[in-house]
Amino acid sequence: MDIASRETDIEAVAAKLGRPLENTRSVEMRGDIAVIPVTGTIVRYASFFTEICGGVSTETLARDLNTALNDASVKTILFNIDSPGGEASGIAELGEMIVAAREKKRVVAYIDDMAASAGYWIASAAEEIYASKTAMVGSIGVVFTLREKKGNGIEIVSSVSPYKRPDISTKEGISQIQRWADSLGEIFVDSVAKNRGISSRKVLERFGKGDMLVGREAQKAGMVDDITTFEALIAKLT
Numbered sequence: 390m391d392i393a394s395r396e397t398d399i400e401a402v403a404a405k406l407g408r409p410l411e412n413t414r415s416v417e418m419r420g421d422i423a424v425i426p427v428t429g430t431i432v433r434y435a436s437f438f439t440e441i442c443g444g445v446s447t448e449t450l451a452r453d454l455n456t457a458l459n460d461a462s463v464k465t466i467l468f469n470i471d472s473p474g475g476e477a478s479g480i481a482e483l484g485e486m487i488v489a490a491r492e493k494k495r496v497v498a499y500i501d502d503m504a505a506s507a508g509y510w511i512a513s514a515a516e517e518i519y520a521s522k523t524a525m526v527g528s529i530g531v532v533f534t535l536r537e538k539k540g541n542g543i544e545i546v547s548s549v550s551p552y553k554r555p556d557i558s559t560k561e562g563i564s565q566i567q568r569w570a571d572s573l574g575e576i577f578v579d580s581v582a583k584n585r586g587i588s589s590r591k592v593l594e595r596f597g598k599g600d601m602l603v604g605r606e607a608q609k610a611g612m613v614d615d616i617t618t619f620e621a622l623i624a625k626l627t
Contacts, residue, residue: 414449416457420627421464423457425450431475431507445472447479450511451486458490465495465626468515469619474506477531477573484580487514499622500524500613505601509612510577513584518613519622526607527597529581531573533566587611 410416410423417424429444457463468487490496498504498515505528512518512526520526535557546553556562581596582589595610596602607613617625 410453410457410460410463414453416453418462419467419623421462422467422623422626423460423463423465424467424469425453425457427468427470427472427508427511429472431472431480431511433476433479444475447476447483451483454483454486454490458493463494465497466490467622467626468496468498468511470498470500470504470508470512471502472505472508472511473503474508474528477507477577480507480510481576481580484510484514484584487511488584491516495626497622497626499619500526501619503601506530510580512613513581517615519615519617520604520607520613521618522604522616524607524613525601525603526612527601528599529574529577529592529596530599531570531577533570535566585611 410418415426417426427445427450432444432446434446434448454466457466487496496515498512498518500508500512500518500520501524502521503525504512504520505525509526509529544554552565555565557566578589578592582592585592591611596612597610602610602612604616608616
């Protein structure tokens with residue numbers, strides 16, 4: 390009763406605690422800021438297992454981004470990122486959507502613990518990137534993981550398609566897959582460079598070469614714009 394009788398700014402309390410944004414997966418409103426969480430492994434399409442395992446899909450992120458863009462109560466969109474990365478598929482398209490969204494509303498990214506690989510690709514598309522002092526940022530690059538089949542039947546490939554099934558037990562097969570990784574890696578680097586307004590050469594030289602940079606080190610390299618806390622950033626944006 391004592392607590393209830395106090396003079397309290399109910400709107401301020403609501404802004405602090407946050408409220409869900411309607412028609413989104415897990416977007417939280419903090420005042421006029423729409424916080425879109427990018428947590429866990431990133432895949433292209435949402436599924437039952439995505440929900441159970443705590444990952445996120447580019448499909449869902451794109452839908453939530455559009456909802457926030459079209460909601461008049463939203464002034465700023467904040468991607469709250471803690472992800473080791475995931476599938477390359479769909480990330481380039483999502484990044485372009487985020488860049489385009491900047492023409493309508495302010496779009497900011499915050500890295501709490503980790504923004505690696507696809508997670509950093511998403512962050513780079515925002516106007517500004519903030520990070521905690523212990524955040525790990527980077528892992529720019531592409532990895533293909535394949536497993537050799539051992540005694541699990543045979544495949545007959547058409548004569549006109551000799552490269553349809555690379556044989557990873559041969560140098561030729563490994564070289565073919567290396568070309569795939571290099572091509573995707575080049576797209577990744579070029580996209581980050583464009584998003585951050587620098588040259589691809591600088592990304593290659595300063596952004597870790599696939600390594601992870603921590604906090605101030607990432608800021609010094611130009612991968613993030615400032616070091617802060619999530620609540621401090623919310624206050625600043627508000």
